[in-house]
Amino acid sequence: MSGIALPVGLISEGKRRRRWPVLVVFAIAWLSLMLGIALLADVIAPYAYTALDLRNRLAPPGATMLHPLGTDELGRDVLSRLIFSIRMSLLIAFGATIIGALIGTSLGVLAAHFRGLVEQVVLALVDFSASLPFLILALAVLAFFGNSLTLFICLLGLHAWERYARIARGLVISAGAQGYAAAVRQLGASPWRVYGRHVLPNIASTLIVSMTLAFPEIILLESGLSFLGLGVQPPETSLGSMVGYGREYLTRAPWILLSPAAVIVLTTFSVSVLGDWLRDRLDPTLS
Amino acid sequence: MTGTPLLEATGLTRRYAMRRGLFGRPVEVRAVDGVSLSLEQGRTLGLVGESGCGKSTTGRLVLGLERPDAGSVAFEGRPMPGPGTPAWRALRARMQMVFQDPLGALDRRMTIGAQVAEPLEIHGIGDRDGRVARLLGDVGLRPDQAGRYPHELSGGQRQRAVLARALATDPAVLVCDEPISALDVSIQAQVMNLLVELQARLGTAILFVSHDLRAVRQVSHRVAVMYLGRIVEEGEPDAVLHDPAHPYAQALVSAIPHPGRRQRRILLQGDPPNPADRPSGCAFHPRCPAAVALCAREDPVLKPRPGDGRHVACHVAQGDAPAPSDGRSAARRGGPDRPAEAMRAA
Amino acid sequence: MLRFFGFRLLRAAITIVMVVSFAFVVLRLSGDPAQIIMGADAPPEAIAAFRRAWGLEEPLWLQYFHYFGAILSGDLGRSMRDGRDAIALVVERIPATLALTVPALLIKLGLGIPAGITAALHRNSFIDRAVMMLAVAGFTVPSFVLGLLLVLVFAVQLGWLPSGGQESWRHAILPIVTMGVGGAAVLARFTRSAMLEVLGQPYIRTASAKGVPWRAVVWGHALPNAAIPTVTIIGFMVGSLIAGAVVVESVFSWPGVGRLLVVAVANRDLAVVQCILLLVAATMVTANLVVDLLYGALDPRLRQRTA
Ligand SMILES: Nc1ncnc2c1ncn2[C@@H]1O[C@H](COP(=O)(O)OP(=O)(O)OP(=O)(O)O)[C@@H](O)[C@H]1O
Ligand code: SF4
Ligand SMILES: [Mg+2]
Numbered sequence: 001m002s003g004i005a006l007p008v009g010l011i012s013e014g015k016r017r018r019r020w021p022v023l024v025v026f027a028i029a030w031l032s033l034m035l036g037i038a039l040l041a042d043v044i045a046p047y048a049y050t051a052l053d054l055r056n057r058l059a060p061p062g063a064t065m066l067h068p069l070g071t072d073e074l075g076r077d078v079l080s081r082l083i084f085s086i087r088m089s090l091l092i093a094f095g096a097t098i099i100g101a102l103i104g105t106s107l108g109v110l111a112a113h114f115r116g117l118v119e120q121v122v123l124a125l126v127d128f129s130a131s132l133p134f135l136i137l138a139l140a141v142l143a144f145f146g147n148s149l150t151l152f153i154c155l156l157g158l159h160a161w162e163r164y165a166r167i168a169r170g171l172v173i174s175a176g177a178q179g180y181a182a183a184v185r186q187l188g189a190s191p192w193r194v195y196g197r198h199v200l201p202n203i204a205s206t207l208i209v210s211m212t213l214a215f216p217e218i219i220l221l222e223s224g225l226s227f228l229g230l231g232v233q234p235p236e237t238s239l240g241s242m243v244g245y246g247r248e249y250l251t252r253a254p255w256i257l258l259s260p261a262a263v264i265v266l267t268t269f270s271v272s273v274l275g276d277w278l279r280d281r282l283d284p285t286l287s
Numbered sequence: 288m289t290g291t292p293l294l295e296a297t298g299l300t301r302r303y304a305m306r307r308g309l310f311g312r313p314v315e316v317r318a319v320d321g322v323s324l325s326l327e328q329g330r331t332l333g334l335v336g337e338s339g340c341g342k343s344t345t346g347r348l349v350l351g352l353e354r355p356d357a358g359s360v361a362f363e364g365r366p367m368p369g370p371g372t373p374a375w376r377a378l379r380a381r382m383q384m385v386f387q388d389p390l391g392a393l394d395r396r397m398t399i400g401a402q403v404a405e406p407l408e409i410h411g412i413g414d415r416d417g418r419v420a421r422l423l424g425d426v427g428l429r430p431d432q433a434g435r436y437p438h439e440l441s442g443g444q445r446q447r448a449v450l451a452r453a454l455a456t457d458p459a460v461l462v463c464d465e466p467i468s469a470l471d472v473s474i475q476a477q478v479m480n481l482l483v484e485l486q487a488r489l490g491t492a493i494l495f496v497s498h499d500l501r502a503v504r505q506v507s508h509r510v511a512v513m514y515l516g517r518i519v520e521e522g523e524p525d526a527v528l529h530d531p532a533h534p535y536a537q538a539l540v541s542a543i544p545h546p547g548r549r550q551r552r553i554l555l556q557g558d559p560p561n562p563a564d565r566p567s568g569c570a571f572h573p574r575c576p577a578a579v580a581l582c583a584r585e586d587p588v589l590k591p592r593p594g595d596g597r598h599v600a601c602h603v604a605q606g607d608a609p610a611p612s613d614g615r616s617a618a619r620r621g622g623p624d625r626p627a628e629a630m631r632a633a
Numbered sequence: 634m635l636r637f638f639g640f641r642l643l644r645a646a647i648t649i650v651m652v653v654s655f656a657f658v659v660l661r662l663s664g665d666p667a668q669i670i671m672g673a674d675a676p677p678e679a680i681a682a683f684r685r686a687w688g689l690e691e692p693l694w695l696q697y698f699h700y701f702g703a704i705l706s707g708d709l710g711r712s713m714r715d716g717r718d719a720i721a722l723v724v725e726r727i728p729a730t731l732a733l734t735v736p737a738l739l740i741k742l743g744l745g746i747p748a749g750i751t752a753a754l755h756r757n758s759f760i761d762r763a764v765m766m767l768a769v770a771g772f773t774v775p776s777f778v779l780g781l782l783l784v785l786v787f788a789v790q791l792g793w794l795p796s797g798g799q800e801s802w803r804h805a806i807l808p809i810v811t812m813g814v815g816g817a818a819v820l821a822r823f824t825r826s827a828m829l830e831v832l833g834q835p836y837i838r839t840a841s842a843k844g845v846p847w848r849a850v851v852w853g854h855a856l857p858n859a860a861i862p863t864v865t866i867i868g869f870m871v872g873s874l875i876a877g878a879v880v881v882e883s884v885f886s887w888p889g890v891g892r893l894l895v896v897a898v899a900n901r902d903l904a905v906v907q908c909i910l911l912l913v914a915a916t917m918v919t920a921n922l923v924v925d926l927l928y929g930a931l932d933p934r935l936r937q938r939t940a
Binding site for chain 2: 179180182183184186187188189190191193198201202
């Protein structure tokens with residue numbers, strides 16, 4: 001799967017004059033809101049996400065002042081669950097994105113540094129990841145290992161690692177071939193210095209842009225797996241598992257799934273917009 | 288030229304595997320094929336030759352940046368340690384490279400000052416601020432330019448920054464790989480003067496790689512002409528560049544426009560050399576205007592020529608074979624005609 | 634050319650070996666299959682019998698060999714739940730999945746590619762913006778959300794179509810649309826950027842500057858070149874025909890391979906999961922191989938780079 005990026009034209013073209021395109025402002029505002037909610041979940045959630053209110057089951061939004069977004073089958077407050085789900089989904093997406101970037105970049109740098117056998121092994125691993133849709137691979141691992149939050153995050157962290165590996169390898173090789181890296185190496189610098197002080201800072205912007213492209217994909221994967229009941233396990237809740245749970249009540253109480261679904265869509269949309277905008281500004285070479 | 292050389296390279300050979308096309312098996316390219324040279328303190332060896340003849344590769348081998356497939360480099364009488372080893376890294380303080388492309392050789396995310404200070408940090412040399420300021424002054428950069436980023440400097444200023452960085456540890460050997468070809472003419476002169484001046488002051492041994500014969504002449508104490516991975520002629524710049532003995536060197540020299548001398552440009556026929564497919568005998572024979580039958584059979588060796596002792600690898604110039612009858616200057620020995628002044632002025 | 638074929642085949646074979654090894658390693662790492670299948674409180678005799686039956690007492694490398702041999706001979710084990718041949722279980726689900734994925738693929742190609750080309754040729758026009766808006770939506774709306782929204786509208790509110798199951802062709806419409814629309818959006822985006830990239834190349838500009846009619850430039854130069862990157866993503870789509878419907882099948886309770894996989898994962902029915910894994914890998918590797926070979930035919934530069 002190639003990077004999923006928004007069309008450049010949608011965001012920047014025709015709006016060149018303005019420094020901050022409307023969509024970008026919206027994306028930043030929305031993501032800040034999501035981050036704020038995730039950080040302050042304990043404070044702002046009106047109820048615990050497991051708290052039952054058996055007198056108000058399946059209450060539609062606005063029906064009682066107690067539950068502005070309604071309640072589910074067990075009378076749990078949808079708003080509170082939504083807040084905690086946002087926290088969970090963001091935690092997973094951040095964790096997994098960082099893990100993927102770390103693993104992928106390290107392997108890519110190793111491949112470029114040692115070349116030869118190491119590089120062939122890394123490339124074979126890249127082939128391997130490309131040979132399986134990640135969803136299938138993830139499902140297989142979950143079947144074999146069972147599920148826990150840590151495992152789940154690490155598993156999603158494997159998503160897109162090969163993209164970082166490929167990018168890092170290419171950039172390191174080209175940096176090392178003619179340019180500044182070769183120059184610093186022949187000054188007598190150790191590999192640590194060459195990579196740590198020169199190469200990584202130079203390729204960081206490209207890698208960060210790749211992270212903003214992988215982040216929404218991970219949110220989608222997480223919610224997809226959780227929707228299937230194979231991701232985040234009850235009593236924990238995430239955006240995807242809320243949708244999966246709400247699906248049972250699609251006819252009677254669609255509000256249970258509509259609000260988490262909207263949050264998923266808006267969040268992935270915002271990160272994509274932001275990533276695309278960053279890419280335009282930081283790294284015109286990344287297509 | 289006295290004493291033992293500072294750096295001595297013998298029989299350097301470097302092969303690269305290259306695949307031609309989809310069906311081809313890898314062919315071996317001998318980028319450098321048995322090159323010997325020596326660098327002495329305070330002296331400059333100029334290395335000239337057409338593109339792809341192996342000049343840069345020779346420069347890298349001489350500095351030990353790559354391991355030769357055959358041959359060896361000795362620095363101060365000791366063999367060159369393998370690239371990347373701690374001993375090799377420590378030795379970098381003594382030998383430095385100035386790259387052709389100054390913008391590419393600098394880290395665009397670091398200030399000039401920080402980059403000039405970097406070799407000092409790497410080799411644990413103290414008084415960095417003072418030294419950086421002095422180095423920048425030496426290469427003619429203003430102190431306030433230490434805070435600039437590479438893209439904020441002009442091409443000539445960047446090349447000076449690269450030079451300052453290369454000189455930071457007072458290296459004994461400096462390899463300049465086409466240090467001026469990316470610059471415009473007025474700046475070329477500045478950078479070259481700077482090199483000459485610094486060498487006079489610090490006693491650095493320089494290998495000056497270029498295909499600009501005039502530049503080579505201006506800075507070098509000796510000149511070596513390379514063709515297809517080998518040195519074909521070597522000697523004093525005045526001699527080699529005004530009265531070349533090797534037909535290839537003659538063609539090179541004739542290609543420089545000389546105001547004040549009637550142009551007689553020797554045009555090389557045939558294809559430019561392909562290092563993967565080295566002709567038999569003298570590698571130059573398919574293009575050589577002076578070639579004789581012997582040339583296709585036997586490989587001429589680089590040796591002092593009878594008479595003036597010029598080092599040249601050519602049967603005809605050596606007098607081992609008669610010159611062809613059209614009387615081309617191939618075998619002419621020590622001709623007196625040297626418009627040195629005209630050439631300097633050019 | 635032979636060399637290129639050989640190289641590609643070798644890479645494909647290595648990938649398959651890696652997938653099989655991965656399955657084996659993961660299978661062994663995941664704990665004692667006997668315990669998992671029989672349950673922790675099964676009587677020790679039963680566990681011992683199970684271990685013997687499954688060859689779990691041999692040394693690991695021997696197990697690995699047997700495992701490979703078994704897979705090569707098409708023996709992918711039995712479903713640990715109902716004892717049926719895993720491969721038979723999977724194969725009988727394939728037609729149902731193909732009934733969704735093949736029409737969906739046709740929709741993707743039929744909508745996505747023309748939309749992408751049109752958008753690229755009329756850059757910044759209304760059409761371009763509309764296509765790109767849809768493409769963005771297609772990416773940011775996950776298929777389960779889209780599917781459920783379609784159910785909500787067309788099944789629950791309007792009552793036009795059934796919400797799930799596999800009784801008639803009408804049951805297939807919503808899942809096919811769900812998959813096709815999302816995929817078409819991705820493909821449109823991809824085609825558009827491939828086209829734009831090609832249209833910006835100097836040779837295209839030269840051709841049109843030399844007075845070659847624009848139509849000829851587009852058909853003669855731009856499209857063939859833009860096809861090269863687009864083929865990759867199509868290859869990926871073809872490769873996921875068999876298991877590309879995991880989520881959608883679950884949304885619409887469609888009894889295909891994807892649904893089987895989800896149930897097998899939930900039940901930890903390892904033989905079935907592994908069988909699907911290998912099958913998917915084999916299709917994917919084959920599709921990639923075909924794409925690569927097509928590339929080799931389309932673009933001689935690539936042969937050089939990889940050889
Ligand atoms: N890393 C490499 N891999 C393969 N071939 C190489 C490599 N480096 C150099 N070569 C080949 O070796 C030959 C000599 O290259 P080199 O860069 O030394 O030439 P040069 O004389 O410096 O040319 P120029 O004047 O263009 O810089 C060329 O044919 C080149 O293609
Ligand atoms: S040896 Fe022969 S071919 Fe070679 S340079 Fe001399 S004359 Fe020319
Ligand atoms: Mg060179």
